[in-house]
Amino acid sequence: MDAILSITNEKVLPILADWEAVDSVLxxxxxxxxxxxxxxxxxDVYYRGSLPERxxxxxxxxxxxxxESTLDGQKDRVLLDDVPVRLEYKETSLFDAMLREIGEGDEGDPLVNTYxxxxxxxxxxxxxxxxxxxxxRASLREIPDAFWTRRIDAFSARMDHVLADLSTAVFSGEELFYQLSLASFLSTLCTLLFSINRRFEPAGRLLTEQLKQLPLLPEEFATRLEYLLGHDSAITDKRKREIAELVTYSVLRLV
Structure with missing residues (x-):
């Protein structure tokens, strides 16, 4: 694996380094x-000014x-010797503005995606x-607790809302509404738990592993999460709603 990374870096980095606007590459x-x-x-290609056109x-x-490139030109996908490579272009000024607002205490969007x-x-x-x-990175380590507090308040309120939607979906028997409501419940749950633990959210493919490793979790969380994610026919939608309710109350007790 190290050899693949080294060879790929040798092909990609000289190209990125040749672009004047590039500040850093992670x-x-x-x-x-x-x-x-x-x-x-x-x-992740962090830049100032303008990058080359597509x-x-x-x-x-x-x-x-x-x-191939996305329509907005902010992401490219490249296949190098059957190794899939993704390039994401990010303006440094956008991060500067977000962190400046967050650092001002009552400013900054508490619902911002922290990925x-x-x-x-x-x-x-x-x-x-x-x-x-x-x-x-130093600014990220110094994010004021006021930001996390407002974020926790916002997603705690959302937990009640998504649980109500899930309950309505179960009793109405609308399957699509149920699946969407369960997904929204799980998404809100994850965000709230990472916020309670003052952690930034990882990629979706890493959520399960890192979620279970959080130092502060409600009682019986791992078991209840497995029930919510499982496909056991013995666990009905109604039972999953009851489990979601238990999870909600136990999480809110951590706040």
Whole structure:
């Protein structure tokens, strides 16, 4: 695996380093090895100013087996010798603005998705042309508790709402509404628990593992979560709603 990462870095980094707007590049790896269907290498490219247009970026990766870009031009996917590579382009000023608002106490959106912070906190630094990454990571470590408190309050209130939706879905027998409500309940639950533990949320594929490792969890959480995620026909939708209610009350007691 180290050899694959090294070879891929040798192909990707010179291209990114040639772009004047790039400030820093961080790498994250997903999956266990190249035969894992979820495996890919991700590069977060933090920049100031303007990056090359899509056509120029595609020409830079002309040697790749495949290249595609999102409509907004903020993500590229490249296939390098059957190794899937993702490039995500992120303006440093957006992170600066978010952290400045959060640092001001009562400002900042408490509902903001913290996955971007997680990636910035955990990524391996491959290229940096300034102290921006180190400075921003220091700011992440110093996020005021007021932000987490407002976030906990917001998602605690949402827990009651999504539980009510789940109850309505169960008793109405609307299957699609039930599935959407259960998904919304689980999403809100995860966000609230990570917030209670003052942690940034990881990628979805890492949620189960990292959720169970949180230091502060409600009683019988792992068992109840398995029931909610399971497909045992003996656990009816009505029973899952009852379990969701127990989970809600036990989580809110942690607040």
């Amino acid at each position: 790498m994250l790896r997903f999956g266990t090895d190249r035969y894992d269907p979820s495996f890919f290498i991700s590069y 056509e120029s970026r595609e020409r830079a990766f002309a040697f790749a087996a495949g290249f 971007g912070f997680y990636r910035l906190e955990r990524g391996e630094v491959l290229l940096e042309r300034s102290a921006w990454v180190a400075r921003t």
